[in-house]
Amino acid sequence: MKARFSPLQTIAILLLAVMAVLVIVVPLLPIYDPYGQNLSDSLLPIGGRSFNGHFYLLGTDTLGRDMLSRLALAGQVSTLIGLSAVAVSLVIGVTLGLIAGYFRGPIEAIIMGLADLQLSIPRVLLLIAVTAIVGPSVAGLAIILGVTSWVSYGRVARGMTLSLREREFILSARVQGASAVWNIRQHLLPNVLPQMLIVASYEFGMIIVLEASLSYLGLGVQPPLPSWGMMVAEGQNYLALAPHLAIMPSIALFILVIGFQFLSQAFTKENDLEMVA
Amino acid sequence: MTDAAIAAEATPTTALDRVPVLSVHNLCIEVKTPDGERVELVRDVSFDVNEHEVLGLVGESGSGKSLTMLAVLGLLGSGLRIVSGSIRLRGQEITNLSFHEMQKIRGKAVSIIFQDPLTTLNPVLRVGKQVAEAIRLHNPDKGEAEIKARVIELLSLVGIPNPERRYSQFPNEFSGGMRQRVVIAMAMANEPDLLIADEPTTALDVTIQAQVMEVLAEVRARTGAAMVLITHDLGLVSEYADRLAVMYSGRIVEQAPSAELFASPRHPYTAGLIASLPQLERKVETLYSIPGFVPDPRKRPTGCAFAPRCAIANGRPLCLSQSPDLESIGANRAVACHYSAETAAWSTAYQAKLENVATETPLPVRKQGDGTTVLRASNLSKVFTVRGKGLQRSKLYALRNVSFDLKAGKTLGIVGESGSGKSTLARVLLRLAEAGGGEVYLNGSPLFSLRGRELRQRRRDLQVVFQDPYSSLDPRMKIHDVIAEPLRIAGSYSAERVNQLLEHVGLTAAAGQRRSPEFSGGQRQRIAIARSLALNPDVLILDEAVSALDVSIQAQIINLLKKLQQDLGLTYVFISHDLSVVRHICDEIAVMYLGRVIEYASTEAVFSTPAHPYTRGLLAAIPRIGMWPHGKGLLARGDLPNPMKPPSGCAFRTRCPMATALCAENEPVLSDHAETSHLSACHFALA
Numbered sequence: 005m006k007a008r009f010s011p012l013q014t015i016a017i018l019l020l021a022v023m024a025v026l027v028i029v030v031p032l033l034p035i036y037d038p039y040g041q042n043l044s045d046s047l048l049p050i051g052g053r054s055f056n057g058h059f060y061l062l063g064t065d066t067l068g069r070d071m072l073s074r075l076a077l078a079g080q081v082s083t084l085i086g087l088s089a090v091a092v093s094l095v096i097g098v099t100l101g102l103i104a105g106y107f108r109g110p111i112e113a114i115i116m117g118l119a120d121l122q123l124s125i126p127r128v129l130l131l132i133a134v135t136a137i138v139g140p141s142v143a144g145l146a147i148i149l150g151v152t153s154w155v156s157y158g159r160v161a162r163g164m165t166l167s168l169r170e171r172e173f174i175l176s177a178r179v180q181g182a183s184a185v186w187n188i189r190q191h192l193l194p195n196v197l198p199q200m201l202i203v204a205s206y207e208f209g210m211i212i213v214l215e216a217s218l219s220y221l222g223l224g225v226q227p228p229l230p231s232w233g234m235m236v237a238e239g240q241n242y243l244a245l246a247p248h249l250a251i252m253p254s255i256a257l258f259i260l261v262i263g264f265q266f267l268s269q270a271f272t273k274e275n276d277l278e279m280v281a
Numbered sequence: 282m283t284d285a286a287i288a289a290e291a292t293p294t295t296a297l298d299r300v301p302v303l304s305v306h307n308l309c310i311e312v313k314t315p316d317g318e319r320v321e322l323v324r325d326v327s328f329d330v331n332e333h334e335v336l337g338l339v340g341e342s343g344s345g346k347s348l349t350m351l352a353v354l355g356l357l358g359s360g361l362r363i364v365s366g367s368i369r370l371r372g373q374e375i376t377n378l379s380f381h382e383m384q385k386i387r388g389k390a391v392s393i394i395f396q397d398p399l400t401t402l403n404p405v406l407r408v409g410k411q412v413a414e415a416i417r418l419h420n421p422d423k424g425e426a427e428i429k430a431r432v433i434e435l436l437s438l439v440g441i442p443n444p445e446r447r448y449s450q451f452p453n454e455f456s457g458g459m460r461q462r463v464v465i466a467m468a469m470a471n472e473p474d475l476l477i478a479d480e481p482t483t484a485l486d487v488t489i490q491a492q493v494m495e496v497l498a499e500v501r502a503r504t505g506a507a508m509v510l511i512t513h514d515l516g517l518v519s520e521y522a523d524r525l526a527v528m529y530s531g532r533i534v535e536q537a538p539s540a541e542l543f544a545s546p547r548h549p550y551t552a553g554l555i556a557s558l559p560q561l562e563r564k565v566e567t568l569y570s571i572p573g574f575v576p577d578p579r580k581r582p583t584g585c586a587f588a589p590r591c592a593i594a595n596g597r598p599l600c601l602s603q604s605p606d607l608e609s610i611g612a613n614r615a616v617a618c619h620y621s622a623e624t625a626a627w628s629t630a631y632q633a634k635l636e637n638v639a640t641e642t643p644l645p646v647r648k649q650g651d652g653t654t655v656l657r658a659s660n661l662s663k664v665f666t667v668r669g670k671g672l673q674r675s676k677l678y679a680l681r682n683v684s685f686d687l688k689a690g691k692t693l694g695i696v697g698e699s700g701s702g703k704s705t706l707a708r709v710l711l712r713l714a715e716a717g718g719g720e721v722y723l724n725g726s727p728l729f730s731l732r733g734r735e736l737r738q739r740r741r742d743l744q745v746v747f748q749d750p751y752s753s754l755d756p757r758m759k760i761h762d763v764i765a766e767p768l769r770i771a772g773s774y775s776a777e778r779v780n781q782l783l784e785h786v787g788l789t790a791a792a793g794q795r796r797s798p799e800f801s802g803g804q805r806q807r808i809a810i811a812r813s814l815a816l817n818p819d820v821l822i823l824d825e826a827v828s829a830l831d832v833s834i835q836a837q838i839i840n841l842l843k844k845l846q847q848d849l850g851l852t853y854v855f856i857s858h859d860l861s862v863v864r865h866i867c868d869e870i871a872v873m874y875l876g877r878v879i880e881y882a883s884t885e886a887v888f889s890t891p892a893h894p895y896t897r898g899l900l901a902a903i904p905r906i907g908m909w910p911h912g913k914g915l916l917a918r919g920d921l922p923n924p925m926k927p928p929s930g931c932a933f934r935t936r937c938p939m940a941t942a943l944c945a946e947n948e949p950v951l952s953d954h955a956e957t958s959h960l961s962a963c964h965f966a967l968a
């Protein structure tokens with residue numbers, strides 16, 4: 005195996021590296037202070053310096069908090085929510101997809117019916133309704149986002165299972181007395197999972213955007229915990245005065261989402277070749 | 282074949298009037314592997330194809346036969362490159378032509394027929410349009426009406442009934458055989474000088490294969506085109522080719538007129554191939570099998586590439602150090618072997634050994650031939666409901682009253698073409714599909730009523746080996762784990778047992794540490810067999826288990842199966858479309874047609890006195906070495922009828938050369954004729 009990357013992979017890796025620095029490295033720096041307010045330093049521009057000589061690489065917000073630190077913390081919150089939501093939806097989707105594809109019959113009809121139903125209701129609307137009832141919290145957000153986005157995993161998992169279950173190594177195992185659980189664990193899951201990771205890298209971007217939109221609407225993360233969506237919402241009011249307030253989180257969001265999109269496309273290309281062969 | 286065609290084939294050609302249509306000289310083709318290594322896939326290949334001639338290009342997979350002809354067409358894929366040598370079509374050098382110039386030649390001077398008509402035809406275009414396209418490409422100024430008339434003429438030339446109606450149909454409305462006829466029509470559209478047929482009938486059933494080969498011979502006779510017939514099927518080339526070139530690991534190892542080649546092969550590989558072919562005429566206890574497998578072109582042995590597998594090399598230094606050149610031996614013959622003079626003696630000695638074995642031990646006693654019934658099927662039936670357009674539902678009777686009775690240690694052959702229901706039968710026996718009716722008894726107790734854990738326990742006695750060695754092994758698993766799987770399911774895993782199983786099938790314990798993609802087709806099939814034997818089954822269902830393998834590998838696996846049967850007292854159900862293999866391995870045969878058993882008897886009886894016209898047609902359709910022309914009157918006519926609307930009375934009557942009015946009224950029952958236990962379902966069965 006040689007470690008040579010395609011252009012797409014290289015871009016994806018670069019973009020994600022930038023985000024990793026923001027989310028992981030920045031909080032380790034001494035300047036990290038997402039909550040410290042300093043009203044006299046409020047709304048400093050990018051690279052701004054306060055009169056007492058404090059340097060703010062990305063400026064400050066309305067309350068004079070360091071934008072870089074805020075962005076990093078918000079990034080942590082967003083990725084945390086994204087990852088947990090993806091994990092939740094992956095588990096639900098793969099389980100339901102494998103069950104539907106392996107057992108077929110009425111179970112499959114029910115599961116796929118559920119999927120159709122889920123898709124027929126706009127996700128944002130559903131999310132708004134649910135958060136309005138349950139009330140916003142980070143854990144709740146992750147679970148709700150996860151539960152409502154299992155359908156793409158389920159569909160792909162089912163499709164792959166349908167073709168795999170007719171493959172002769174699974175037929176052989178059935179003839180040898182393998183139970184459904186055995187076949188699903190030993191043969192289906194390991195063959196389906198790599199494909200699921202592609203779906204996951206695509207879905208991750210979607211979830212981040214969804215979370216941002218919810219937070220933007222005030223239904224997501226609650227202050228003082230920042231989230232990119234919320235930061236965009238706050239910054240909107242100062243677009244003329246301090247455009248970086250809304251622009252910086254937007255750019256961060258953009259980089260993360262595009263990075264994951266590219267990553268999933270790069271994966272898909274690689275795996276297509278495998279599927280053909 | 283028409284008389285004209287036979288005359289054309291038989292026309293003696295003297296050395297003087299020979300103008301080569303195609304002449305390939307010292308052709309070398311290389312591939313660049315992803316890690317930048319260059320590998321020679323075709324090495325120093327030279328041959329001529331003369332006017333009116335059929336040259337058979339024979340070789341196993343990886344021999345370079347198809348690559349050579351793709352080079353002639355200028356269709357080498359990316360990464361492949363002609364390094365040296367020349368290709369002349371009617372004297373014109375074509376290796377240095379641009380893609381555009383080559384396009385003018387393809388289809389006009391030379392055209393090709395690929396193996397799979399399904400992928401050759403565009404599924405969304407009407408058939409007539411596709412043939413018209415082939416004409417228009419090279420005749421841009423022909424009028425619409427003129428072209429259409431020509432298409433219809435071509436379609437009727439290749440024996441497609443109702444060409445006017447068929448003109449505007451789509452490929453999926455054609456059967457496999459009819460599609461291949463369309464492809465032939467396209468290839469012949471501009472009356473090319475040279476036709477390249479790459480495994481043209483490999484995807485078709487035998488009865489259809491015979492029809493398609495005849496059409497091919499007829500259209501060739503009409504236009505006088507020369508042909509290169511690329512195939513792995515020695516029987517087919519022996520019937521249809523004038524001259525043969527045998528390829529091995531990228532080189533031509535022997536060239537000879539076909540009759541001479543089969544009568545006295547000079548290269549040890551050719552001799553070995555011929556000896557390893559199961560034959561219809563006689564049954565031998567063990568087939569000769571060329572040991573080992575075709576070398577990876579990256580790791581070709583130095584010296585003669587065939588040396589590690591050669592029966593007469595004996596490790597002689599010349600074979601190991603120097604690659605033999607293709608040298609002419611007598612008129613029209615050439616061979617690439619240092620010791621080709623010894624091949625004849627080897628063949629004779631081998632033949633003599635066979636006959637000795639045959640006379641001394643007529644029937645070796647089997648370990649467990651105690652006459653108890655192990656597997657019994659009674660009146661199995663299976664109906665599929667097929668959804669048509671809208672609310673239409675039609676019923677497909679995949680199995681109708683199939684019964685048999687299989688004694689311990691015996692082998693039952695289930696023979697049939699596509700649509701016969703033989704694969705459905707395998708699935709029903711294995712309970713991978715539920716039967717619509719009937720019962721299967723394994724060691725005397727019924728199988729169908731079993732559920733859950735009980736079923737999982739009992740089905741261990743009935744195991745299966747599938748056709749496709751590529752999809753039967755989980756690619757992610759180590760071979761050791763593949764074979765261990767049934768043991769783990771049963772909770773009786775031990776590493777020794779796995780190694781013992783590997784040894785049973787001729788593999789080492791070390792092989793267990795590798796993954797399936799590293800193994801060749803034959804080795805994978807060995808692994809699949811080892812896995813099926815893990816739980817000591819009584820019955821093994823071999824579903825086309827050797828059909829996907831090359832001739833020399835097929836012989837190895839057949840011998841292995843026979844040996845395992847002797848050693849372990851196994852009972853086999855051997856499902857196959859290949860009658861010569863079936864003859865070689867089976868004790869009894871059931872022939873199926875459209876879901877029904879239409880003949881059921883001992884192997885000897887089926888081959889010596891086939892009772893059903895379909896069986897006789899099948900036997901007549903099999904191309905065999907040194908036998909031509911075959912019983913033409915016996916061939917089944919036309920295509921398989923739509924299984925959703927089978928004909929009234931006898932299902933075979935639409936294709937039967939003996940059908941009468943009675944056949945349309947009453948369905949014949951499967952019953953004895955004269956001899957006991959020779960069952961057949963025909964009103965006019967021959968005893």
Ligand code: SF4
Nearest residue numbers: 585588591600618619
């Ligand atoms: S040259 Fe030697 S190894 Fe090669 S085929 Fe002849 S005898 Fe066998």
Ligand code: SF4
Nearest residue numbers: 931934937944963964
């Ligand atoms: S019953 Fe009639 S149609 Fe059927 S096989 Fe016999 S002769 Fe042919």
